[in-house]
Structures are given as structure tokens and as C-alpha cells.
Amino acid sequence: MATATIIDGKQFAARLRAGIAEQVARLKADHGLTPGLTVVLVGEDPASQIYVRNKERQAREAGMNSFEQRLPATVTQAELLARIARLNQDPAVHGILVQLPLPEQIDPEAVIQAIAVSKDVDGFHPVNAGLLAVGGNAMVPCTPLGCLILLKDRLGDLTGQRAVVLGRSNIVGKPMAALLLREHCTVTVAHSRTRDLADECRRADILVAAVGRPEMIQGDWIKPGATVIDVGINRLPTADGKGRLVGDVAFAAAVEVAGAITPVPGGVGPMTIACLLLNTLTATCRQHGLPAPEVRPTAA
Ligand code: GUN
Numbered sequence: 001m002a003t004a005t006i007i008d009g010k011q012f013a014a015r016l017r018a019g020i021a022e023q024v025a026r027l028k029a030d031h032g033l034t035p036g037l038t039v040v041l042v043g044e045d046p047a048s049q050i051y052v053r054n055k056e057r058q059a060r061e062a063g064m065n066s067f068e069q070r071l072p073a074t075v076t077q078a079e080l081l082a083r084i085a086r087l088n089q090d091p092a093v094h095g096i097l098v099q100l101p102l103p104e105q106i107d108p109e110a111v112i113q114a115i116a117v118s119k120d121v122d123g124f125h126p127v128n129a130g131l132l133a134v135g136g137n138a139m140v141p142c143t144p145l146g147c148l149i150l151l152k153d154r155l156g157d158l159t160g161q162r163a164v165v166l167g168r169s170n171i172v173g174k175p176m177a178a179l180l181l182r183e184h185c186t187v188t189v190a191h192s193r194t195r196d197l198a199d200e201c202r203r204a205d206i207l208v209a210a211v212g213r214p215e216m217i218q219g220d221w222i223k224p225g226a227t228v229i230d231v232g233i234n235r236l237p238t239a240d241g242k243g244r245l246v247g248d249v250a251f252a253a254a255v256e257v258a259g260a261i262t263p264v265p266g267g268v269g270p271m272t273i274a275c276l277l278l279n280t281l282t283a284t285c286r287q288h289g290l291p292a293p294e295v296r297p298t299a300a
Contacts, residue, residue, distance in 0.1 A: 004228070004258040007150055013270035015297035016149070017062055020277050023293040024063040027284065035284040036065040037095040037121065037276075038087050042080065042106070043073030048099050055097070055273055062277050067093060077106045081114050088116040094287055095121035095280035118287055121279040123175065132178045137286075139279055144176035146271025147208055147229045148183070153297075154227055154260055155206075159184040162203055166190050166217070166248070167210035172231055176208050197221075209248035219253025228254055228261040231268050 027033045037059045041052045052068075059066040069087075071080065080098075087093050096119045102108050112120075117127045123141035131138035151158060163185040167173035173189060180187045190200045192211075201207055201221040207228045209217050214234035222228060232248030247264030254261055262268050282292040 002256075004255045005154075005260040006255070007154060007229075007260050007262045007267060009146075009150060009262055009267040010265075010270045011300070012150065012153065012297060013146075013274040015300065016271070016274040016295065017058060017277060018298040019295045020274070020281055021062045022298070023281055023295055026293070027281070027290075028063070031288065031290065033284060033288060034063070034065050035094050035280050036067060036092045037097065037280045038067040038069055038090075038093045040069040040071065040080075040083065040087075040096070040098045042071045042075055042099070042102055045101070048101075052099050055276060058273050059277060059280065064277065064280060065092065073103050075103075075106075077110060080106060080111060084111065084114045088114075088119060093119065094284040095119055095276075097122050097276065119283060121276055121283055123279065124171065129170065129175065132175055132182075135182060139283065140179065140275075141171055141175045142272045142275035142279060143172050143210075143231060143268065144179055145275040145278070146268055147176060147231065148179045149275070150229065150262065150268070150271060151206060151227060152183075158206070161185045161205040162188075163206040163208065164188045164190055164200055164204035165208045165210070166197075166201070167212070167231075169210065172210040176210065180206070180208075211248050213248055214246045215248070215250040217249040217254065219250060219257050222254055222257045224257055225259040226257075228258045229268060230262050230264050233264060233269060 039052050039055050056066040056068055087096050096115050098111050112124045117125050120128055120139050123139040128138045163180045165173050165177045168189050168191045177187050177189045190197055198221045202223050204226055207226055210231035212232055214236055230247035230249040234246050235243040236246055238244050245265050285292045
């Protein structure tokens with residue numbers, strides 16, 4: 001049986017970061033501007049510490065300034081909001097990311113809404129979500145943006161494609177659907193209350209899975225030749241205690257049916273940070289009235 005092309009997100013993200021680094025160097029040479037990204041981490045969650053360190057390292061490797069802000073898990077909401085207000089005013093800071101989840105005494109919505117719309121490189125602020133919905137100049141959430149870039153690289157023009165997005169979160173599902181609609185796809189958003197989920201999936205030329213349930217999407221839910229983007233990162237227990245990462249799609253079965261598929265790990269994950277850097281570059285240009293450069297991944 002035919003097997004799917006495996007979409008190498010890790011390699012693509014590395015090429016995209018190299019393309020971003022070229023534009024960062026140009027911005028410095030032509031305008032004396034260095035994009036600055038501040039990542040705020042509250043508390044000591046081990047997984048968040050790893051994510052944040054990766055974001056900061058990759059920002060520096062792209063030639064950006066990375067400003068690190070660490071706050072104790074006991075910080076009050078007022079203290080965090082005051083910190084964000086200072087970052088909003090700081091001209092060296094073009095992008096602000098507050099790592100989620102936050103401790104329970106802090107309302108994440110209040111924090112997201114405190115970030116200046118123009119510095120919201122996560123694209124989580126309701127104004128950016130609204131701009132994306134109405135087709136404006138939004139900061140687009142990093143994970144769906146990474147998925148879209150992979151899809152366009154693989155398929156070119158997406159006009160008329162039937163796309164099914166599994167999951168309706170504010171971070172992935174909803175912005176993914178808005179992006180695909182902007183690309184003239186026919187979009188269905190399916191979720192935990194959807195009737196006949198497998199049937200909905202079988203109609204998809206493009207299937208984006210973002211449900212957070214290990215290997216839920218079975219091989220026979222996939223239309224032969226479809227492009228499958230697996231956003232899930234789920235850790236299954238193993239005998240050695242280290243765990244095994246799997247996506248939302250049953251990969252071994254899906255790879256026999258799909259036309260192309262992203263693996264987990266090494267698919268969508270690396271694209272998320274590359275798109276954070278892309279958003280930081282875009283935010284820097286917009287804040288200085290410059291057109292956002294067209295970033296191309298460097299040659300393979
Ligand atoms: N925690 C897990 N993923 C993300 C993300 O994309 N942005 C933020 N701010 N926190 C996260």
C-alpha cells in the first residue's frame with residue numbers, strides 16, 4: 001500500500017529560522033533595529049521551564065534580544081499586571097509572551113488582555129482574535145500559523161479544499177479554522193460533541209487534529225491521500241518511566257492512508273517556536289511603521 005510523505009517540521013522550522021535570522025540581520029543593518037522578545041515565566045513548572053528556555057535560546061540564535069523575566073509562583077495578579085504594563089512601555093521589547101498555564105490565583109484572561117495588542121506575539125489578545133476573524137492585520141497564534149505554513153508548502157493554493165479542524169480551543173482550533181477560511185477552504189470545526197466524528201474526518205482533504213487525546217484519530221477516519229496535520233503532543237507511560245510522545249492521530253495506521261502527515265515529535269512542535277520568532281519580527285516592523293519582510297525558509 002502507498003505510504004504517506006512524512007512532513008519534516010523539524011527541518012522546515014530550522015530553514016524558516018534561518019530565513020528569519022537573515023531578515024533580522026537586514027533590519028539591524030538597514031534600520032539599526034534589533035527585535036526584542038520577553039518571555040515571562042511564573043513559577044517552576046518543569047515542562048514550562050523547558051519550553052521557555054527553548055524559546056529564549058532560539059530567539060538569541062536568530063539574532064534577537066531575549067529578555068527573561070522569572071516570577072515566583074506566589075506572585076499576585078496585580079504584580080504581574082504591573083510588570084506587563086512596564087514591558088508594554090519598553091521600546092526595546094517588541095514581543096511579550098506570558099507562558100501558560102499560570103498559578104490559580106491569576107486570571108489568564110486578565111493577563112492576556114493586559115498585553116499591548118501590537119506586542120502580543122502569541123496572538124491570544126481578543127483584539128487579535130477579532131482581527132483574524134474579520135480579516136485584519138492580526139498577530140496570528142503561533143501553532144496554527146505553523147500548521148498553515150506547512151500546509152501551503154505542501155499543497156500550494158488551498159482554495160476549495162475541504163478542511164476539518166478537530167478541536168475548538170482559542171489557541172489552536174478556532175484560529176486554525178479562521179486561517180483556513182482566509183485561504184478559501186471549506187472549513188468544518190469538529191469537537192467532543194460532534195456527531196459521527198469519523199464521518200466528518202473522512203470528508204477532509206486537510207485534517208488538522210488538535211484534541212489532546214492520544215492516537216484518537218484512526219486510520220480508517222482518514223480520506224485516502226489527505227494531508228494530516230497532528231498538533232497533539234501526548235505522553236504515554238512506558239515501563240522505563242520516561243514516557244513516549246504520541247500525537248492525536250494513530251500514526252502507524254494513518255501513514256498507510258494519508259497523502260502526507262506530520263509526525264509527533266518533529267512535526268508541528270518545532271514550527272510553533274519558529275512562528276513565535278516570525279511574529280516577533282513582524283511586531284517589530286509594524287511598531288516602527290515598516291512593512292513586515294517576506295520571510296522565506298532557506299534552501300533545503
Ligand atoms: N503554553 C503552552 N503553549 C503555549 C503557547 O503557545 N503560548 C503560551 N503563552 N503559553 C503556552
